[in-house]
Amino acid sequence: MEEAAFQPIVELARYDNVYLKLSDVAGRSHQAFPYADVHPFSQCTQA
Numbered sequence: 001m002e003e004a005a006f007q008p009i010v011e012l013a014r015y016d017n018v019y020l021k022l023s024d025v026a027g028r029s030h031q032a033f034p035y036a037d038v039h040p041f042s043q044c045t046q047a
Contacts, residue, residue: 006041
């Protein structure tokens with residue numbers, strides 16, 4: 001995944017009134033389940 005492309009989304013995670021829904025994890029991953037290469041992105045969006 002291209003991390004720089006998602007940086008604006010990651011920055012939104014600092015706001016209390018913003019909620020993110022991550023979808024199509026399987027489609028964005030280059031690995032099989034449990035899609036470990038997507039985990040760092042999903043973890044950095046959790047405040």
